[in-house]
Amino acid sequence: MPIDAEKAVAAEPRSTRISWDHKDVQLYHLGIGAGADPDRADPATDPGELRYTLESRLQVLPSFATVAGAGAGVVGGLSSPGIDVDLAAVLHGGQSVRVYRPIPVKGSAVQTSKVAAVYDKGKAAVLVLRTEAADDEGPLWTNDAQIFVRGEGGFGGERGPSERVAYPAVAPDRVVERPIRPDQALLYRLSGDWNPLHADPEFARLAGFDRPILHGLCTYGMTLKAVTDTVLGGDVTRIRSYRTRFVGVVFPGETLRIRMWTGKDHVRVEVRAVERDDAPVLGDTFVEHS
Template sequence: MSLNYETVKNWPIPEAAQKYTAKDTILYALGVGSATQNPLPPEDLKFVYERKLQALPTFASLLAGDSSWMADPKAGIDLNKVLHGEQFLTIHKPLPPEGSVIGTDTIDEIYDKGADKGAVMYMTRTLRDAVSGELLATSGWSVFMRGNGGFGGTATGQPAPYPVPEGRAPDATIDLLTRPEQATIYRLSGDFNPLHIDPKIAGLVGFDKPILHGMCSYGVAGRAILKLRCGNDASRLRKLNLRFASPVFPGETLRTEVWDVEPGKLAFRVRIVERDVIALNNGYAEYID
């Protein structure tokens, strides 16, 4: 399918505004598995209880966005062959548990891997408080467009994935559960792709049952880093980047493996315990030590 580089690169994406409530913040936390035991320990309770509520940092990645422009025929994007490749997040200021925000999306670059290899588009969203104008977060992501390679662009300059240390055991690990109904909860935060709930749709793309949203797994990874290196304090996480590697099925256990790089910086990956498969790779995080 033909992609018009200049048209897409300069697409006039309008700002998106969103008001979110404490209920939305709690629903997101439940969607990424923040309440899998009873009673909940205080360090987890604060993410799902309106009293002294804290927003999980990764919630910022979901707010004030609209990708509907990609379906415009003028863009030439083959949506049937689009995959979420990577996710990046920088937290500038802790996300309030409720508020109004404005998201501004930009297309950074589109790399042409070749007609038989597809293309990769990198995008960035700045998230600002709608009242004060303060910059809260900068999120980014890559979109692997398998059907749009060979448009005549360059493959030079694509960001390299962050290396995970080889040859030594991780410095810390933690196993976090996902529940069989995890995807049905997470989708209520805004991603209604039927792939994650409808067995027939999942079967059409080669899965014997619905898979978990990649961004749900991303949220679980964020919770793991909070627990392992941030004392479960949402205000201490500053950056969370990773690459999506393999699908996760709701109900599987996610093991986050961490390697300390230097004070306040770490590499990580996330393994599916039951199948010994890497789900999230090339992870990098920064936090207040």
């Protein structure tokens, strides 16, 4: 069997030193649509967008942690002992990020990666790939990526936890729409996710899609930026954690409809694709903030 769950979880964590600077942060922000907010009259020069795109005013959206070091944590997890899977069978099922303090614009950290768990969902296996980063001042972030591997379930393992967000039975407090550029996946992949599923039509067809799909983590970043700008006054330092479950694909050129229910210290979020009759995209999405 390509996945040996016991061997994968027991393997020693892998550590590597990663570094980044303002160019990496700016490229990531551009990849998730910074500088193109349709709610701003002149988004390219609006002060609210310049804090994502101009080095002299730059702040770092916490979801940048998913691509810092070119996403080496997830890539390393998929090559861990006991893991041997076909990329065409791999889908990103969910993602969570917790930050312990603001991410610096320029930094260097030791990132430790491991397979935290392997769950049996019947028709698929789920790998929980955990990456933790720390610099000289202490912990920076913890990422958990839930990776679905189709056709690898049924080995008799635990099904794993099921975290669900209870949405209020009332209209959302905020609703915004964010268009996805036709070339957005091509730009986003420059931050390190080179899976051809997001660029190569032939590979996409082998994976069961009629054309390349957008990275789930691009939708993830776009959604956090929308919440930050709409609910948190654009202040990324207020974000404590952010989690989601990927429930549907997104195609470049579509529009995201982002619904938000606000609480005292959190925002519950749901994302749908406008052009496909509000097809669900992100579910069980929760932003914790100060």
